[in-house]
Amino acid sequence: MRTYAYVRVDPNTQENFNYLSFFQNFGYSIPSQRLIVEEVAVDTSIIYRDKLINLINYGLETGDLLIFKGIDCLGSSFDEIYNTVNTIEEKKITLICLDFSKKEITDDLKLIFFHFLKLCSSFESKLKNKRKGNHPSSSFVKKVGRPEILTANQKEEVLDKFKKGYSVYALAKEYSVTRTVIQRLLDKSTKSLKSIKRVQ
Template sequence: MRTFAYCRVSTVEQNAETQAHQLKERVADLLDTRIISESISGGVAAMARPAFKELVDHKLEAGDRLVVLKLDRLGRDAIDVLQTIKMLTEKGVSVQSLDLPVSDLSTPEGKLMLSLMTAFAEFEKSRIVERTQEGLARAKAEGKTLGRPVAKGTTQSVLKARADGLSQAKAAQELGLSLATIKRHWNKEL
């Protein structure tokens, strides 16, 4: 079993060396060449991070172990973190987070912890959708206009270009608007 470690900091001003040092102190069989570090926001999905993707796609194999100092190093979005851990465990990679009471997430206890985290992440996602819908309903009830604001005169300009015989592409060019905007206004009535 090979052991890899992943260190992540959010900005280039920060340094992952502290994480790497703490990992080397706590993980006996960790080689310097198997510590992967990058500076990228935790808000970026795990598999969209270049160094992490390289690690998963080209270095980690079934039977390997991936260690992180804290679970949030894998990401800030609970759902993405859980999907990442699931993907790794399905690949046969053991995932360990040294900040959790049960560090090995591939054991029965770790799977229980992961299940609980999944339930909380699902609940969190549902609440976000609920709050968004409530906010939209309240805004509608208050008479607010929802959606993209329309610049005054856009519809008239597009309809005049159409009446003048311009194509949608030519109208977009002439009016300095995107083709999508032209298409949205092309068949509107005044």
């Protein structure tokens, strides 16, 4: 059995860290040629982690042991991490995640580990769908940011009514928008008129 270690390092890291000694402190002696250090940000997708991909596809063989510090080494999301772990599992590679356990992830420990990643991946997926408005209960989520924009016809009506003496408050109430929306429309209209006058 060959032992490999993979480390994700944030780019522009200034400190000189001895990773061989780090793994040695946990009782694992890693040959220097089998220590893979990759400088990628934590939010870098797995598809851009070339050293990790090459290690999984071409370096690791059935029966090998792969040690990594945390699950962030294996992807930028739980979905990526879960898929990466599954790919490694299919190659019958033994894993050790030091942040999870100092021992090899096998038997019941492996079931717990995979179940944990699956739960996190599922939660992450639901959260993304909810944020995109695709979740069934998304209608109950309060919208954040700018209110809905008025239609072109409504904008014309607002400007016309404002000229006739309607207040900003009255217009906002009538069109069910905030006063900020009405004021922004009026300000934009004023700027447009000034620009036309300059051209003339």
